[in-house]
């Protein structure tokens with residue numbers, strides 16, 4: 001029997017054969033504006049030359065090295081990261097995926113706090129390994145795999161009133177996305193983030209800010225934490241940071257990092273030389289090309305263009321987001337609109353149950369914005385007509 005791929009994301013039905021900048025091409029030569037970007041990974045563009053060159057150079061030098069050995073490259077990466085990471089974080093740990101990084105943060109919180117309980121929020125998404133899934137809200141993802149990590153309580157996202165009572169001294173950590181990505185592009189309110197920080201600080205509870213999707217400039221700020229002026233005790237970064245290379249990073253305050261030692265965690269591939277070279281180049285791109293600034297400008301252009309379009313459609317409930325992290329909430333499951341966008345040369349992805357999510361590379365230009373908006377307008381039109389026809393037939 002031939003081997004079959006276990007397609008757990010479902011299939012988009014096209015074979016993508018090439019990517020460059022903000023575009024990808026399929027096997028029939030069709031070009032797409034990529035606002036899927038591998039779940040937000042290719043935010044720095046496909047095959048950014050700085051990242052490609054850094055990885056190529058490192059390939060010629062060394063691929064594998066345990067982090068038990070000292071490394072000049074690692075020293076350089078730490079220096080590079082100092083340029084973009086909020087000053088309150090003093091320790092850095094490299095891993096390979098977002099979920100793995102979330103698991104690490106939960107372990108760290110348990111060890112440091114000597115408490116068991118975690119708090120997460122409705123519609124939160126933190127990944128699919130056992131730890132990460134345990135603080136992920138969607139019952140569809142959780143139910144088949146129970147029992148998960150015990151003592152996780154989900155509070156209502158943005159409900160300021162629930163925080164005081166629930167975030168007691170018995171809690172090891174609270175984990176939060178400043179803007180929920182997979183859960184529907186739901187931004188936290190300023191008051192919610194501020195109160196969450198105050199309450200956790202007061203009770204000595206660790207605040208884990210998951211910037212795996214919001215980080216690296218996508219929201220128009222280097223970190224969404226900058227937008228709120230609210231910082232965690234642990235910040236998690238992944239997806240875009242290494243320009244497409246699989247890397248995640250946990251940043252820890254001095255107080256937390258200094259309590260960890262040999263044997264508390266490990267990862268065979270975490271912090272490998274290729275990953276480090278890619279991170280260093282990624283930081284160069286983020287700072288050298290003012291990625292957050294560009295995301296802010298292009299994001300506001302895309303947002304205002306989309307808002308002028310969606311206001312005419314009753315099938316659209318709301319437009320939300322920040323920078324180049326944008327969601328169009330429909331009144332129904334978004335699959336037909338996402339399929340129509342794909343047929344029109346724009347790749348988008350679903351968020352929550354009803355949201356069309358756009359996570360374009362920071363390289364998106366004025367023509368791309370025009371193109372995306374006109375395809376979206378056409379697709380919303382077609383879907384409106386289709387729904388009317390279904391109703392009347």
Ligand SMILES: Cc1ncc(COP(=O)(O)O)c(C=O)c1O
Nearest residue numbers: 097098099125126127181212213
């Ligand atoms: C906010 C957030 N945290 C964690 C994850 C999990 O990352 P990964 O799929 O790399 O394990 C994701 C992935 O979408 C995410 O958006």
